[in-house]
Amino acid sequence: MSVTDCITSFVDGRVRLRHPALKDGATAELVSSVVGGVEGILAVQANPVTGSLLIYYDTEKLSREQLLELAEQGAAFVPGMNESAVPAEGRAEMPSGRACKACAPVDELLGFLxxxxxxxxxxxxxxxxxxxxxxxxxxxxxxxxxxxxxxxxxxxxxxxxxxxxxx
Structure with missing residues (x-):
């Protein structure tokens, strides 16, 4: 699943994405903080209840194409972003060489703790x-x-x- 599949609204200066992985509070917080640190991003609002992310950006600093390119690159590192639409055997590997499903034991431990x-x-x-x-x-x-x-x-x-x- 690409980031463009998750976009529900995209107007200049504002984009809304929805994905089931964003329903996890920790994942939504992680994505929100990372996206908020990108130059040109004005504000980010994550809503774990609906699994959505609302991003306000400066159109003078970021074009739609640049924003989409950054989003596609960053989505590979977000826990659960590749899991909902792609079967386990077809998942892309992260640059470290481990599949996203390898993060499950860590997520389980964090949930327990x-x-x-x-x-x-x-x-x-x-x-x-x-x-x-x-x-x-x-x-x-x-x-x-x-x-x-x-x-x-x-x-x-x-x-x-x-x-x-x-x-």
Missing amino acids: TRRSTTKFIDRAMLVSLIASLAALPLGSRAVHTAAGGVFVSGLLQHLLAHRKAL
Whole structure:
């Protein structure tokens, strides 16, 4: 599926695209931030509910052809963009040599790590490890302090991942 297949509206200065991959909030956010960083793009609005992306661009800096060319190049790196219309055996490979479907385990892991139940469990583990780390200091147990601190930092990384949108 090419980017032109996803375009639902295209007037000078404004283009709207719809694709099922954009219904994933993380993918919509990723695409929105990448597109927003392109010179000549004035504003980007992603809507994960409808799976659409509205792009406002400066016609003095970007022509329709340039915008479409950039979109086609960038679509190869967006998770899920090649999956809805092309069968698995016919998917194009990314420049790294791995097919888009190879990203599925990573997406599954990210989904697990950002799940509410996982976040609640890790938040509790962070509290316990912080208490254990601080309690180990006056007792002189450097090994316990270090191990508990490592658990706390690991939990902090997951916490930042789960709440990255709010940061």
